[in-house]
Amino acid sequence: MMELEPQGEDVFLAHGPQYPWGGLYGGQIIAQGLRAAAATVAEAYRVHSLHAYFIRRGDADAPIRFEVTRARDGRSFCTRTVVARQDDTGVMLTMSLSFQVEETGHDVQIARMPAVPPPEGLSGYSWSPMFLRRFAQLRNEEEGRGVAWLKLQDTIGDDPVLQACALAYLSDDLPTDAVVALHPERPAPSEGDAFELGWMSASLDHAMWFHRPSRADEWHIHDFASHGYLASRGLSIGHVLSREGIHVATIAQEVLLRKSP
DSSP: OOOOEEOSTTEEEEOOOOOTTSSOOHHHHHHHHHHHHHTTSOTTEEEEEEEEEEOSOOOTTSOEEEEEEEEEEOSSEEEEEEEEEETTTEEEEEEEEEEEEOOOOOOOOOOOOOSOOOGGGOOOOOSSTTEEEEEEEOTTTSTTEEEEEEEESSOOOSOHHHHHHHHHHHTTSSHHHHHHHHOTTOOOGGGOOTGGGTOEEEEEEEEEEEOSOOOTTSOEEEEEEEEEEETTEEEEEEEEEETTOOEEEEEEEEEEEEOOO
């Protein structure tokens, strides 16, 4: 999935698998766009943030074209913009990314691990063979909250760019759960899954800050809370922490959630 085919200067082609709901997965497009942007940046720079807008649903049968623009190359920071498009659907995603040279300084952390059991003793399911998911708090047990352990199914090595891409891939999975948990008409656990009952959702935009290096092929807790639901849009904010409690990333996403009439 993360193999990019160069198509001239700063242009890459990628492909995505077919997902259960049809179309493509937003986390996949973000991860591939991040890798395309990183391919145009010197190795000394590491991604520290990205901001994306999802514009159109993708088609798994068509290649994705990633066009990278080198907005700025500075001594400490590099900025890139990425446009992902398909011939049949047009622009799917636009994204801005910032990379920084590592520098020494103070290291202060406020985010803390939630009181949850370790992943080995929890049950869970995943809609993809790409990753494992273990819910630490069921969606309806605490209003407006979604908490789960996530990791890639397979190890992917020590490449920091690929590990960052993998974390970006996982980052789009849980935000919707927190928004569903906040919805006043959400189904009770005994009624079944909301989306099996005719609800629909879509990621509208996605922001991510990479605080510290991490390995997405090891268990991390993803702790999301929805900060509000209005006009069919819910805002979800989440922290990603390692098993040792190290805060590795912060994620913000606005989710479109509608109940079928």
